[in-house]
Amino acid sequence: MVQSGRGGFVRALFRRGSARLVPAALNLVVQRTSDAVVVVAPDGRFLHLNPAGYRLVRQLVPDAPAELIGRSAPEVLGPRLPEEPLASGEYDLTIGGRDRTLGLRVTRLLDRKRRPAGLVFVIRDVTSLTEASARLVEQESTFHRLRTELEHQAIHDPLTGLHNRRYLVERLADEVKRAQQGSNLSIIMLDIDNFKGVNESHGHAAGDDLLAAVARGLIDTVRSRDVLARYGGVEFVVVLPGAASRQACARAEQLRRRCAAVGVETADGPIARTVSAGVATFPGAGRTPSALLSSADQALHVAKSTGRDRVSLAEHTYVGGL
Template sequence: MRTAIVALYAGAGLIALVYAALTYRRRSGTPLALPLSLVMAGAAGWSLTSACALVAPTFGPALGFHYAIFPGVAMVVAGFFWHTMVASGHRPPRPALILIEPLLLVAVIATDPWHHTFYRKVEAGSFGVVAQPGPGYWVHVLYGYVLMAVGTVLVIRAMRRAVRGQRRTYRWFLVGAIAPTAGNLVTVFLDVDMRGLDLTPVLFLVTGVVWWWSDRSGVTSERVPVTYAQVISALSDAVMVLDPHGRFLDVNPAATKLLAAVNPAGGAVIGKRWQEVADPHFTAMVADTGQTTISGPSGEVYDFRVVKIEAADGSSTGTVVVARDITELERLRAELTEQAVRDGLTGVYNRRQLDAVLEAQAHAAAEGHPLSIVMIDVDHFKAVNDRYGHAIGDQVLVHLARQLTGSVRECDMVARYGGEEFVVVLPGVPAQAAAERADLWRRQCAATSVETPLGTLHVTFSAGVAQLTAGGSPDDLLRLADEALYRAKRAGRNQILVAEPTSTSQHW
């Protein structure tokens, strides 16, 4: 029986020692390696010294090996607590704090034969040394179990907060720790028949197998598990948690930055009500759930999502507010929207937008407001392209578009109708006044020159002016203006003609 127990102690010690060495080699890849190797090294020392105590030839060496068990025990406790701190997302304790109890323990057991504080009485037993614990022993036991209890609570809390895929990391860690813990409880607090036999080192075989299996099966014990708090802290969105009364319970770094921007004098927000911290633009938003977009006082735009958290009985336990700064997104969206209605070459509105605006303006004209358009066509544009090249032709169109947009009111519209044709929409302007303005543009265009490699180029344009008639449609308006333009070009170009409702034209 003794031989079998020695073999178990020695086997457990050697397995733990090998595992400690292999884990230590991974210390550069994971912060969990060092504390885990410390646990297994302590378990190895615990098991091997227990084996030596059983095979010692006399009581004196057996007692010495028995005392030598406890530095290994201290290493296990310190390594376990260190491991749980790192795995649960906390800063590891300072080495000096971890070493205080082991150093004091070594000092106490080294001098125990003189003061008997650790063991009141020791004697030979069937399985090594049988000792009567003293106050020093119970302080050591209490310290170890308090430290392990705190670590276990940290792991359980971290497991509850962890993302689903990493919860099993904590489960297997706890499973591996249960067996030796249970064995130690039985050894310390129960009167087992085989007095002097410590079950704990043997049960570290279970720990080694479980943790080895978790590594081999891909249970990610080599990485510090990710908690929901770490995920939320990494988000660029502002996340704020409020209690049922609107007081801040928690905010992530992005929320702290956002609240400081909207209320620089706000200071710390935890415990304050939403209305005390947030800008007035935002306070009413929290009352209702859902999604909304709010513009800040300085022009910034925020997307807000408000979710009410409910308990199982339906009562409200708080509110989660997620805010995202979408100012740049809105700017890009407006820019893309603007590009979709603009002509790519000249920058004026395109044909699609012209049709939409004429349709809208036609409804206003139906209420008695005049609506006129000027349809413009560059004279001899094909000849310009043929002689000077399409690049110069494009330059002419761009120049004319800029000239027109610089000469119209804010409510007017300049659009490229197609090719070298432009349409200017003039709401509230009757046909005769529109023709006068168009003739001014014509003279400005004729007086403007474009420099080319082949010399100075002067261009002119012809235009047809039409006013929407009662009961007329945008298509009718475009048709009348096009007919007037056609007549102006047939009449010699570089002139303006006004279409009459009877489809006759007046020369300018």
């Protein structure tokens, strides 16, 4: 028979066999543990509560009766109990909306004839652990977001949204390695003509708007496999995997025409600028990334010095209509 009272139940559990040696010590542990230990009879009456169990019930039900033994747990706790009966196992219960989370371990009791004698509930307030876990998840999410943003910022230009010089150099090195295995490779270097006059006449904000607009025009024109980057200032570089010199010149001319059609509105009216382009092709214009970039820059200089708004290919200059 299961005994009632604050200490009687625990003592009754340990009257047989070797447990006779430790009932007092075990009873002391149960009474002093910070976990609430509550024993409920099959009919729902409280049979035993340790001090932490009493404290928990009074925290949940401030006006609970002073003596709980023999009282109906459903009547005392009311809607705070789970709607469905709990079988043996471990559960997390949320009390008062999301204000408090309890970790609950349920163990079924049997009498000497293996008949149901009640349930033992060991309850721990895990609100702080749950909150800490939620904070950890939030912090991990924030860290992941910040890391993604930093990785993006490390290889992108903030004004135009294009890849930056660092990314370009890394990708160009990869494409040169592929070209060394027999693939075609060309690059185009573009520069906005007479851009300084935009800043001087219309202000730097208008200059930034025009620069971003030209970048959008380039984005709309390049292939998905091409690598487009802001190289610096008002210079852009397009890496064209698989393109021989003739194809690259045709692509450069397409980009030149597209950029010439780009304009932005200012307080003084619409403004637009042309671009010049230099083309370099592997391996004739260079066998390394730096050599290709240098050749493209020299070709760009030729285009600039011979009238602007044109495409130049290593020693050869093409004026429109390619």
